[in-house]
Amino acid sequence: MSIIYDSWMESHKKPFGALEIGEVININVEVISDVKEIYLILETNEETKKEIKMENKLNGIFTIDKYKFEKENIYFYYFKSIEGENLQVKYYGKSYDCGECVEFYDINDINKYQITVSKKIETPTWFKEGILYHIFVDRFNKTGKINNPKKNSFIYANWEDTPMYIKNKKNEVIRWDFHGGNLKGIISKLNYLKSLGISVIYLSPIFKSQSNHKYDTGDYKTIDPMFGDEEIFKELIYKAGKKGINIILDGVFSHTGDDSIYFNKYGNYDSLGAYQSENSKYYSWYNFKDYPNEYDCWWGVKSLPNVNETEKSYMDYIIRDKDSVIKKWMNYGVKGWRLDVADELPSTFIEALKKETLNIDDDSVIIGEVWEDASNKISYDERRKYFLGNQLDGVTGYVFKNIVVEFLKGNINSQDVYKSFMTIKENYPREAFKSNLNLLGTHDTRRILTELNEDKNLLKLAVFIQMTFEGVPYIYYGDEAGLIGEKDPDNRRTYPWENEDKDILNFYKNIIKERKNNKLLSNGETKFLKLSNQNIFGYIRYIKTNKVLILINRSDIREKIEIESNELIDKKLITILEPKSYNLIKID
Numbered sequence: 262m263s264i265i266y267d268s269w270m271e272s273h274k275k276p277f278g279a280l281e282i283g284e285v286i287n288i289n290v291e292v293i294s295d296v297k298e299i300y301l302i303l304e305t306n307e308e309t310k311k312e313i314k315m316e317n318k319l320n321g322i323f324t325i326d327k328y329k330f331e332k333e334n335i336y337f338y339y340f341k342s343i344e345g346e347n348l349q350v351k352y353y354g355k356s357y358d359c360g361e362c363v364e365f366y367d368i369n370d371i372n373k374y375q376i377t378v379s380k381k382i383e384t385p386t387w388f389k390e391g392i393l394y395h396i397f398v399d400r401f402n403k404t405g406k407i408n409n410p411k412k413n414s415f416i417y418a419n420w421e422d423t424p425m426y427i428k429n430k431k432n433e434v435i436r437w438d439f440h441g442g443n444l445k446g447i448i449s450k451l452n453y454l455k456s457l458g459i460s461v462i463y464l465s466p467i468f469k470s471q472s473n474h475k476y477d478t479g480d481y482k483t484i485d486p487m488f489g490d491e492e493i494f495k496e497l498i499y500k501a502g503k504k505g506i507n508i509i510l511d512g513v514f515s516h517t518g519d520d521s522i523y524f525n526k527y528g529n530y531d532s533l534g535a536y537q538s539e540n541s542k543y544y545s546w547y548n549f550k551d552y553p554n555e556y557d558c559w560w561g562v563k564s565l566p567n568v569n570e571t572e573k574s575y576m577d578y579i580i581r582d583k584d585s586v587i588k589k590w591m592n593y594g595v596k597g598w599r600l601d602v603a604d605e606l607p608s609t610f611i612e613a614l615k616k617e618t619l620n621i622d623d624d625s626v627i628i629g630e631v632w633e634d635a636s637n638k639i640s641y642d643e644r645r646k647y648f649l650g651n652q653l654d655g656v657t658g659y660v661f662k663n664i665v666v667e668f669l670k671g672n673i674n675s676q677d678v679y680k681s682f683m684t685i686k687e688n689y690p691r692e693a694f695k696s697n698l699n700l701l702g703t704h705d706t707r708r709i710l711t712e713l714n715e716d717k718n719l720l721k722l723a724v725f726i727q728m729t730f731e732g733v734p735y736i737y738y739g740d741e742a743g744l745i746g747e748k749d750p751d752n753r754r755t756y757p758w759e760n761e762d763k764d765i766l767n768f769y770k771n772i773i774k775e776r777k778n779n780k781l782l783s784n785g786e787t788k789f790l791k792l793s794n795q796n797i798f799g800y801i802r803y804i805k806t807n808k809v810l811i812l813i814n815r816s817d818i819r820e821k822i823e824i825e826s827n828e829l830i831d832k833k834l835i836t837i838l839e840p841k842s843y844n845l846i847k848i849d
Contacts, residue, residue, distance in 0.1 A: 262364060263344050264299065264323075264353055265291040268374055269360030269683055279377035279636075279648075279690040285327040286376070290340065292321050298343040299323040304373070305334050306644040312341075330378040333649040335637055337373035339365075358680050360687070375688055377636050380650025384696040385624045387507060388597070388654070390783045391460040392773055393735045397704050398465055398488055399439055399473045400424075400755045401738050402446030407439065409486035411471060414439055421757070424750040433564075437472050440755050444489035448497050455504045457741065458773035461733075462501060463509045463599055465704065467494070470518050474704070474753075475511075476601065477518030477565055479530075481579070481586040491593075498594040507596040509628070512587075512614075514579055515605040516559040516567045517546075524566055535566075546575045559602075570610040580610075580617050587614065591621045603629030603653065604640040611652045628698060631656040636688035648693045655696030658732065660685060662700050665726055666712055669719045669815050674795035682789050682800075695784075699727050700735035704753055708746040709737075710765075715745060718841040721768055722813055725843045728772045729802065729811050731787040741769040775845075781809050788829055797822050797838065801829050801848070808848040814838035 266289075268274045275287045290299055303311040315323040330336065339354040340362065353362040354371035365371040403420070410416055415427060415438040427436040444467070454462065466475030469483040484490050498508055519526040523543040525534020535543045536553045546568045548557040559565035568575055579586045587598070598618070600606060611627070618625045629647060631638060635656040638645045647653040664681045667673045673681075686694055701709040701723055713719040727734050739754065743762025746752040776782045785802035792799055796816035802809050808829055814820045817840050824834040830848060838844060 263292060263294040263296050263351065264340065264342060264362065265293060266340065266353070266362040267360045268355070268687065278687045279379065279693075280330060281379055281381045281690070282331065282333055283329060283381075285329050286325075287327060288315075288325045290315060290323045292323060294344065295346070296323070296342050296344050297348065300341040301325055302339050302341055304337045306646075330376075333378050333380050333646075335644060335646060335649075336376040336378060338376065339371050339373045358677075360683065375637060377648060377688055377690055379648055379690045379693075382650045382654075382690070382692050384654045384692045385626060387624070388461065388626045389692070389695045389733060391507075391733060392458050392777070393461040393463055393509075393698060393733055394454060394457070394459040395463045395700075395703065395735060395737045396447060396465065397442075397474070397738060397753055398444070398447070398467060399442040400753050401442045402450050402756060402758065403441040403443055404445040404449055407441035407487070408443075410439065411437060411487070416441065420755050421760075422755075424753055424755075426750055434472070438750075439473050439487065441487070442755070443487065444484070444493045444497050448493075448500055451500055451504055451506065454506065457770055458777055459736070460505055461507050461509060461596075463735075464511060466511045466513055466601075471520045472518075476513050477516075477520070478513050479518050479521040482584075482589060495593055502594065508594070509597045509599055509626070510590060510595050511601060512598040513601040514568070514570060514610070514614075515602050516565045519564045519566055542574070545569065545572050559605075571607050576610065576613060580613050585617075587618060588621060591618065591625065596622065596624070597626035597628065597654075599628045599630065599657075600653075601630055603631050603647070603656070604638065604645065608643070608646065608652065611647075615652055626654045626696070627652070628696075629653040629656045632659045634660060634685060634688060636685075636690075636693070648690050653693075655693055655698055655733065657703070658697045658699045658735070659706075661697065661727075661730070661732070662702070662706070665701070665723050666709075668798060669713060669722055671815070675792050675798040676795065678798045679789050679791050686787065686789070695731060695733075697732040698735040699730050699732040700737065701727055702737045702740055702752070703735075704737070704749065706752065707748055708744055708752050709740055710743060711745045711747060711752075717743075717762075717765060719815070720765065722815065722841060722843060724769060725772060726798075726813060728776045729782050729845065730800075731785070731802070734773075734776070736769070741766055779809070780804060781807060785809075788827075790824065792822060792824070794820055794822050796820055799824070803829060810834070810844075810846040810848050812836060812838060812844045812846070814840065814842050816840060 266273050273289050299315040301313045315325050342351045352365050352368050354365050355374045356363045415436050417440050429435050468478050468481050469485045470477045470479040517523050522530045522532045524536050526536040533541045535541045535547045547566050557567040615627050635647050668678045710720050739756045742757050743765040746754050781802045785804045788801040790799040797814050799812045820838050822836050826832050
């Protein structure tokens with residue numbers, strides 16, 4: 262190694278992480294041998310390459326001073342050096358697990374550094390400083406008798422019954438099961454949600470469809486009659502708003518149901534569906550291979566035919582028309598959308614939807630379902646540009662969940678956690694990081710208590726991290742009550758009203774209250790700490806000179822930790838942590 266560079270050190274790269282258009286960057290590379298020249302090689306996803314010669318400061322430093330990016334994009338860079346008397350060419354890129362540079366002997370194998378450059382954006386305060394609660398409507402709460410049951414459906418005798426699927430030999434659901442949760446049931450529990458500290462409700466799909474989960478949309482402009490109607494939905498928005506709670510809807514726009522007003526495979530609607538006739542006004546929405554029985558569908562599921570999202574009449578129907586889907590529901594007061602399978606939605610569709618939602622309500626948000634690092638994900642051979650200012654405000658934080666769970670289960674150590682979170686923080690724009698949905702479970706994963714082997718102490722550590730972390734805490738209904746469950750359908754059990762685990766519930770209430778009462782936790786910046794003890798993970802939340810130190814010990818024994826002084830701590834700190842415990846320490 263002839264050069265030293267670490268993108269996580271401000272002496273080498275300032276500022277840390279992503280940039281906004283027009284913001285300047287300084288890059289300094291230290292040399293430790295006979296280096297004649299260093300070039301920074303800058304690339305974009307469009308494979309354009311720019312070679313910038315770094316200035317030799319004659320004190321062992323090569324620098325690029327006040328470089329400015331004029332266009333939003335995802336940029337990648339690495340270094341080329343000319344070394345020694347024989348002018349040997351060497352290449353240096355990013356280590357695979359930290360910010361330090363390493364030598365790569367094959368230019369085609371270089372792991373490149375990333376700089377995300379976005380437009381100047383600011384996510385609404387109500388969202389990024391909020392607490393989000395995800396409700397799977399059929400399983401949260403019901404009031405009165407079950408209205409408008411589906412044909413050939415199965416309705417459980419008791420609210421507490423464990424959900425199951427009734428399938429045929431082809432593994433296809435032949436009879437959908439329902440517990441009867443509805444919108445009035447949510448309205449009746451708004452006081453509970455307010456007392457918990459919730460400020461945002463995210464509803465699983467509520468539009469008419471044959472299933473209990475509603476991801477097989479039958480009619481985007483109609484509330485499923487088992488859930489209620491538009492008047493009840495207006496009542497929910499109004500009464501929730503009175504309590505300071507906003508509503509976000511699930512937008513399932515990459516596919517519809519085959520039993521829908523648009524496809525109408527079974528003739529259950531009065532419309533002329535695409536399956537019934539090539540003269541249907543919806544025919545161009547779908548891709549038929551051998552009409553009518555062979556068509557593109559979501560992940561091979563025949564009941565979920567894919568749509569052509571950028572087809573003009575489809576985009577008009579969902580986005581642009583005066584009575585479009587998003588306009589209809591946002592005019593009722595819906596504050597945003599969570600886009601199902603965002604990776605499968607074309608960028609032009611997301612951009613058009615984002616633009617129109619801001620025209621309707623400039624305080625609205627668009628969140629995407631993305632399971633990986635959303636700043637640089639490649640989906641269908643396209644580098645996605647979710648965070649450049651035209652598409653998503655935030656994403657579902659499965660990366661957060663995976664890091665926390667793997668640490669608490671002992672599969673990775675605190676140094677691994679440090680490196681993983683530093684990578685995400687480096688790649689995400691500031692507002693996107695603050696708007697990341699820090700989840701511990703969803704309708705697509707095992708319940709968090711089950712994931713942690715029903716160890717309540719570990720659960721409390723996970724929730725403590727979630728509620729003291731930068732970003733938006735995301736609670737999957739019932740997690741706060743101690744629900745357990747394997748994957749779908751077991752993770753979609755009903756909320757255990759009157760049978761909650763009071764210890765877990767009270768812990769949630771207290772830690773949420775702590776977050777809401779402490780601006781450092783709801784809006785502060787974050788410095789992750791690289792600690793030597795593999796069982797202790799730590800970070801500092803701060804706003805200017807106000808700081809709080811957060812430590813988590815996953816170990817079964819007492820652990821001692823020494824924290825060296827840094828730019829936020831002016832003296833060494835020595836702390837003892839009890840087994841499976843946490844500490845929140847105000848720093849003077």
